[in-house]
Amino acid sequence: QSVLTQPPSVSAAPGQKVTISCSGSSSNIGNNYVSWFQQLPGTAPKLLIYDNDKRPSGIPDRFSGSKSGTSATLGITGLQTGDEADYYCGTWDSSLSAVVFGGGTKLTVL
Amino acid sequence: EVQLVESGGGLVQTGGSLRLSCTASGFTFSSYALSWVRQAPGKGLEWVSVIIGSGGSTYYADSVKGRFTISRDNSKNTLYLQMNSLRAEDTAVYYCAKDQTFGIVRGSFEYWGQGTLVTVSS
Numbered sequence: 001q002s003v004l005t006q007p008p009s010v011s012a013a014p015g016q017k018v019t020i021s022c023s024g025s026s027s028n029i030g031n032n033y034v035s036w037f038q039q040l041p042g043t044a045p046k047l048l049i050y051d052n053d054k055r056p057s058g059i060p061d062r063f064s065g066s067k068s069g070t071s072a073t074l075g076i077t078g079l080q081t082g083d084e085a086d087y088y089c090g091t092w093d094s095s096l097s098a099v100v101f102g103g104g105t106k107l108t109v110l
Numbered sequence: 111e112v113q114l115v116e117s118g119g120g121l122v123q124t125g126g127s128l129r130l131s132c133t134a135s136g137f138t139f140s141s142y143a144l145s146w147v148r149q150a151p152g153k154g155l156e157w158v159s160v161i162i163g164s165g166g167s168t169y170y171a172d173s174v175k176g177r178f179t180i181s182r183d184n185s186k187n188t189l190y191l192q193m194n195s196l197r198a199e200d201t202a203v204y205y206c207a208k209d210q211t212f213g214i215v216r217g218s219f220e221y222w223g224q225g226t227l228v229t230v231s232s
Contacts, residue, residue, distance in 0.1 A: 099217035
């Protein structure tokens, strides 16, 4: 049981847009910055979004992040087959004194 | 170029011990918090432990508290994870990861190693 809650799977057609939600509480998302990671099969995770809505250099602007209250959302526009991956949200939990992740969301581009 | 290279994984018996290492390069090692994150086969990411840049503070997931010890040698640019009393459920790929933000822990891991597999079996 993950501290952060994500949908197990989402799907959309190539070229379309998809959003992935991440729900937490005041001790984690509500009062700390959220990051999003992409993990392609057989590879290490890759940072997509940090500080709720910032993109590291090299990450295309098709990827966006937002936060409201105790929830965060990752948006991906112009879906490509290469976007098929597992996506994780993560943040610091001030009550647990721990980094917490969501359970992960598998994106399928139909 | 930032690089993180883990080593030390392998097959160990239940109840045994193993020490993982992560050698870093390409950044000011002592200025950044470093974490261990693991992933059991077919499962999601699980954060294990973090140590701040000076080594003065450490934090652990409840699942490993009292069994695992994180440490770092800033003179060698190396992060360690001493794992004792290993259980089958500790079987996973273990990644070391560098926090993006200078000096603090946010879980915004901008760099990851390639991972090292730890298999605990009876």
